[in-house]
Amino acid sequence: MNQRPHTPVLAGPVLEWLRIRPNGVYVDCTAGGGGHAELIAGRLEGGRLIALDRDPLAVRLAGERLARFAGVRVVHANYDRLRQVLRESGVNAADGILLDAGVSSMQIDDPARGFSLQDDGPLDMRMNPTEGQTALEYLKRVDPDELTRVLRSYGDVGPAGRVARVLSRQAREGALRTTRDLVRAVQESLSFVRGIPEEVRTVFQAIRIAVNDELGSLEEGLSQAIDCLSAGGRLAVISFHSGEDRIVKNAFNTAARPRREFHADGRTKTVQEPLIRVLTRKPVLPEQEEIRANPRSHSAKLRVAERLEAGEAA
Numbered sequence: 001m002n003q004r005p006h007t008p009v010l011a012g013p014v015l016e017w018l019r020i021r022p023n024g025v026y027v028d029c030t031a032g033g034g035g036h037a038e039l040i041a042g043r044l045e046g047g048r049l050i051a052l053d054r055d056p057l058a059v060r061l062a063g064e065r066l067a068r069f070a071g072v073r074v075v076h077a078n079y080d081r082l083r084q085v086l087r088e089s090g091v092n093a094a095d096g097i098l099l100d101a102g103v104s105s106m107q108i109d110d111p112a113r114g115f116s117l118q119d120d121g122p123l124d125m126r127m128n129p130t131e132g133q134t135a136l137e138y139l140k141r142v143d144p145d146e147l148t149r150v151l152r153s154y155g156d157v158g159p160a161g162r163v164a165r166v167l168s169r170q171a172r173e174g175a176l177r178t179t180r181d182l183v184r185a186v187q188e189s190l191s192f193v194r195g196i197p198e199e200v201r202t203v204f205q206a207i208r209i210a211v212n213d214e215l216g217s218l219e220e221g222l223s224q225a226i227d228c229l230s231a232g233g234r235l236a237v238i239s240f241h242s243g244e245d246r247i248v249k250n251a252f253n254t255a256a257r258p259r260r261e262f263h264a265d266g267r268t269k270t271v272q273e274p275l276i277r278v279l280t281r282k283p284v285l286p287e288q289e290e291i292r293a294n295p296r297s298h299s300a301k302l303r304v305a306e307r308l309e310a311g312e313a314a
């Protein structure tokens, strides 16, 4: 098992935007290898850090990396339960919340997890291997039309229908058991393309997103994170593909606007004042130097919002 720690992406900007106060309360929704969490914990004095991850192995490794810091708690949980985790940790509101979406290098680099295109492993892809269906179980059950939709919307796979039909058939016939089988099946379905097509990467990405319901968790997690911020508290979110970034942008824009009800008599009523101010009109991107040192950072986008005081203008 490869346990090379995850290099934290956009670490400098994340720390700057979160403006860590030594005695503040911070939340890392995606502890992973503990990279960002260690940088936050190192700036605390009397403050607290609650770090979550849905992957039990990440929780163990981040727990070991952060064990030397006082005031740090690492919890095995999906961030779509953020509110409950904070309540159970005795936290009413957080001064800063970080969400670094997607998979970690540790997960991708360990063939036994089934995320790797390069090495052979079981077709699993669950971030939390203790619950839910594996990628293979998913492919055996999913309707080819639904799989077509998933490949198209989560992976921008052009020939989605053709790939979906081949994968569904091979999964049901027992020809798909490992990640190498999946690579071969995608290549066969696109036999007119030479070499390993880009579609192999995007098919893996789409199936992984579906198996882990990543976008559903992200929507729920963002809504709870905005709720859990104290006035002036900041939420920093790193996304890695357009589907995630769209959800972050929409969640921020929606929470930054007043929510209005329209009545039949033409009157409108404001039922919710804006909750946040968006601080990054355009997403913050990694510098070339960071991309060179850590190629996985190349598609990262950081967006940051700040919770408003009740009645404060956005």
Ligand SMILES: C[S@@+](CC[C@H](N)C(=O)[O-])C[C@H]1O[C@@H](n2cnc3c(N)ncnc32)[C@H](O)[C@@H]1O
Pocket: 006, 007, 008, 009, 029, 030, 031, 032, 033, 034, 035, 036, 037, 052, 053, 054, 055, 058, 077, 078, 079, 080, 100, 101, 102, 103, 104, 105, 127, 217, 218, 221
């Ligand atoms: C990109 S890595 C985070 C790396 C971390 N920031 C670091 O510096 O080491 C993403 C992590 O988020 C976790 N994750 C993804 N979706 C999650 C969710 N819905 N709830 C909790 N953890 C999640 C993954 O298991 C993975 O460990």
